[in-house]
Amino acid sequence: MLSYNDIYGQDNIKNYLKMIKQKNKIMHAYIINEEKGMGAQELAKVWAAHLLCKNDLNECCKKCHSCIQMKADLHPDFIFISPYKKNSIGVDDIRESINSTLNIMPYMGGYKIYVIKDAHKMTVQAQNALLKTIEEPPEYVIIILLCTNMDMLLETIKSRCIKLRLLPQAEDAIKKNLIKSGVSEDKAAMYAAYARGNIGTAQRLYEDEDFRNVFFENIEILESIGWGENGALTKAMEIIKNRKDNFNDFIEFCRIWYRDVLIVKKINIREMLIFKKQYTSIKAFADNLKYSDLYRIFNAFDRAYDRLVANVNPDIIVHTLLLELKTRLRRIYD
Ligand SMILES: [Zn+2]
Structure with a gap:
C-alpha cells in the first residue's frame, strides 16, 4: 500500500x-x-x-x-x-x-x-x-x-x-533519484533529460525493460536512417510494425530527437542535448540539413499526428514520415 x-x-x-x-x-x-x-x-x-x-x-x-x-x-x-x-x-x-x-x-x-x-x-x-x-x-x-x-x-x-x-520535477533531482536507484550516471542523465520533468517516464526507462528497449531501438532507427544505411527503412518499418500502438510515442520520440538536431544547428551546445551520447550523429545531421529541411521535418511530424488522429493506417503514416527524414538527409550519404 x-x-x-x-x-x-x-x-x-x-x-x-x-x-x-x-x-x-x-x-x-x-x-x-x-x-x-x-x-x-x-x-x-x-x-x-x-x-x-x-x-x-x-x-x-x-x-x-x-x-x-x-x-x-x-x-x-x-x-x-x-x-x-x-x-x-x-x-x-x-x-x-x-x-x-x-x-x-x-x-x-x-x-x-x-x-x-x-x-x-x-x-x-x-x-x-x-x-x-x-x-x-x-x-x-x-x-x-x-x-x-x-x-x-x-x-x-x-x-x-x-x-x-502536478508539476514537472527538476531534471537534476530526477537524475539524482535514478542514480540512487542504481542507474549509471551517463544513463541517468539521459533518462532524466528525456523525461523532461516527468518522473514516471524516467522511472519507466529504468524499470520497464520493454520501454527501455523501444527507447534504444528508436535511437538506432533514427541514426541508421540518418546515415542512410542500406535497408534501414525496411528494417525500421519491421521493428515498428511489431510494436503495439506505440506510433504516437514514436512520432514524439522523433520530434525530441530533431529538437536536439535543431539545437546543435542553432547554438551547438552539447550540454543542452537530451541525446548527448549521440552527438556525433546529431552534429552530422545538423550540418547537413538546411533550416528549410528542418522546417519540413517538423511539419512532417505535425502531419503524422493529424493523420494518426484521423485514423489513417499507422504503417503508412510512419513509412511516409521515415521516408521524409531519409529524403531530407540524403545529402549526407549521396
Ligand atoms: Zn486506517
Whole structure:
C-alpha cells in the first residue's frame, strides 16, 4: 500500500491535501491534472485511503478495517472509474458507476469517494451527466477527476472543482533519484533529460525493460536512417510494425530527437542535448540539413499526428514520415 512518500515530489499538493483533511475543509469535487506518469492516480489513492482511514493520523494507518479494504482493492466506498480498453467514458458509464450508486450511504460511515481516471475522455454527454452530481452531491460524496488535458473538460465542470496541477520535477533531482536507484550516471542523465520533468517516464526507462528497449531501438532507427544505411527503412518499418500502438510515442520520440538536431544547428551546445551520447550523429545531421529541411521535418511530424488522429493506417503514416527524414538527409550519404 502506497503512502505519500512513495509519490515523488509534489510536496505542495501533498501538503495541501493533508491540510484540508486535517482541518476538515474538504470540498466535493477535485481535478488533478498531470502529464501522464507523474503519479496522479497513486496520489488520489493515497489521499482517498487517508480520508477513509478510521484513525486520525498524518496519513492512513494501514491497519484499520478501512485501510485493509483499501489495500485489497475492495473498499466499498472507493469507486474507481476508467475508460479501461475503450477510448472514451460514455454517459452510461457515468450513470451506472456514479449516478445510480450516489444515494447509497457509505458502507463504512465516512466518505464515499469516486475517482475518474482519464476524465478528459468523458464524452460531453457524460460530463453533463456528471455535472448534476457535482452541483448537488450528497454530503458524503467526493469526486476526484484525474486528467492529462484539462481543456477537454467543460467549463461548467471545471468551475465547480478545485483544480490541482502536478508539476514537472527538476531534471537534476530526477537524475539524482535514478542514480540512487542504481542507474549509471551517463544513463541517468539521459533518462532524466528525456523525461523532461516527468518522473514516471524516467522511472519507466529504468524499470520497464520493454520501454527501455523501444527507447534504444528508436535511437538506432533514427541514426541508421540518418546515415542512410542500406535497408534501414525496411528494417525500421519491421521493428515498428511489431510494436503495439506505440506510433504516437514514436512520432514524439522523433520530434525530441530533431529538437536536439535543431539545437546543435542553432547554438551547438552539447550540454543542452537530451541525446548527448549521440552527438556525433546529431552534429552530422545538423550540418547537413538546411533550416528549410528542418522546417519540413517538423511539419512532417505535425502531419503524422493529424493523420494518426484521423485514423489513417499507422504503417503508412510512419513509412511516409521515415521516408521524409531519409529524403531530407540524403545529402549526407549521396
Ligand atoms: Zn486506517
